[in-house]
Amino acid sequence: MIWVPLLLVAFVVAGVGCVRVCRAALAAARPHGSSGGTEELTVCEAAYLAGGPFRVTDLTLVSMHRARRLLLAHTGWATVLDASGAGDELERAVLGAIGPGGQSPVPAVRPVVAAAESVRRLAEGLVDRGLAVSEEARREMAAGVRAVRAGFLLTLLLGTVAALLVPAGERAPVVAGFALPLVGSGLCLLIGGIEVYPYTRWASPAGQRLLSGLSPADPLTDPLTALATRGPAVLEPELRAALHA
Incomplete structure (x- = not known):
C-alpha cells in the first residue's frame, strides 16, 4: 500500500487547486460597485x-x-x-x-x-461601476487556473509512479484511485480555462450584458x-x- 500516501498527496493538491479556481470565479462574478445594467x-x-x-x-x-x-x-x-x-x-x-x-x-x-x-x-x-473585473481578481483567476493545471500534471505523475510501484496484477485499484483527482482536476481545468477565465478576463457579468446588448x-x-x-x-x-x- 505504498501508493496510498501518493494518492493522498494527489487529492490534496487537486483539491486545493479546484477550490482556488472556484473561489476566484465566485469573486470575479460577484458584483462590485454600482450596477451598470442601465448605463x-x-x-x-x-x-x-x-x-x-x-x-x-x-x-x-x-x-x-x-x-x-x-x-x-x-x-x-x-x-x-x-x-x-x-x-x-x-x-x-x-x-x-x-x-x-x-x-x-x-x-x-x-x-x-x-x-x-x-x-x-x-x-x-x-x-x-461593477462593469469590469479588478486586476486583483484577474490575477487570482490566472493563479487558480495555473494551480489546477499543476495539480493535474502532478496527479498524472504520481499516478504513473504509483502504478509502477505495484505488481501489474494489482494496478486496478491504483488506477481507479488516481482517476478521481485526475478527472476532478481535468474538469475544473476545462471549466476554468474555457468558460470562466476568458469570460471574466476583463468584463464582469454586468459588463458582459452591456456588451452583448450593443448592436453589431x-x-x-x-x-x-x-x-x-x-x-x-x-x-x-x-x-x-x-x-x-
Missing part, C-alpha cells in the same frame, strides 16, 4: 471590456490615424502628423509614448499606452465601434499590419 458605454469603455488595455490602445491609435493626427504605416511605424491639438488623455498618452521625435515603432508604443495612467483610470472607473457594428459605417467590440480583425489589411508588425 451606456463609451466606445473606449466598450473597447476595454471587450479586449482590455491593448484594445483601448489600438482604438486610440486608429482613431488618431483616421483623424489624420497620426500616420500608421503598414511597416509598423507611427508618425505624428498633427500634435497641435490637445486631444484627450488617451491621445496625449499616445503622443507621449511616441516621443519628441514624432516617430516610433507601433510595437514599442502599444505597451506604453496600455500601461498609461489614463487607461488605468478608465479601468478603475469600470470596476467601481458594421466596419464600413461605424469602424471605431466595430474595432472596440470585435478587435483589429475588422480593420483594413494595412492597419492590421501596422498594429501587429
Whole structure:
C-alpha cells in the first residue's frame, strides 16, 4: 500500500487547486460597485471590456490615424502628423509614448499606452461601476487556473509512479484511485480555462450584458465601434499590419 500516501498527496493538491479556481470565479462574478445594467458605454469603455488595455490602445491609435493626427504605416511605424491639438488623455498618452521625435515603432508604443495612467483610470472607473473585473481578481483567476493545471500534471505523475510501484496484477485499484483527482482536476481545468477565465478576463457579468446588448457594428459605417467590440480583425489589411508588425 505504498501508493496510498501518493494518492493522498494527489487529492490534496487537486483539491486545493479546484477550490482556488472556484473561489476566484465566485469573486470575479460577484458584483462590485454600482450596477451598470442601465448605463451606456463609451466606445473606449466598450473597447476595454471587450479586449482590455491593448484594445483601448489600438482604438486610440486608429482613431488618431483616421483623424489624420497620426500616420500608421503598414511597416509598423507611427508618425505624428498633427500634435497641435490637445486631444484627450488617451491621445496625449499616445503622443507621449511616441516621443519628441514624432516617430516610433507601433510595437514599442502599444505597451506604453496600455500601461498609461489614463487607461488605468478608465479601468478603475469600470470596476467601481461593477462593469469590469479588478486586476486583483484577474490575477487570482490566472493563479487558480495555473494551480489546477499543476495539480493535474502532478496527479498524472504520481499516478504513473504509483502504478509502477505495484505488481501489474494489482494496478486496478491504483488506477481507479488516481482517476478521481485526475478527472476532478481535468474538469475544473476545462471549466476554468474555457468558460470562466476568458469570460471574466476583463468584463464582469454586468459588463458582459452591456456588451452583448450593443448592436453589431458594421466596419464600413461605424469602424471605431466595430474595432472596440470585435478587435483589429475588422480593420483594413494595412492597419492590421501596422498594429501587429
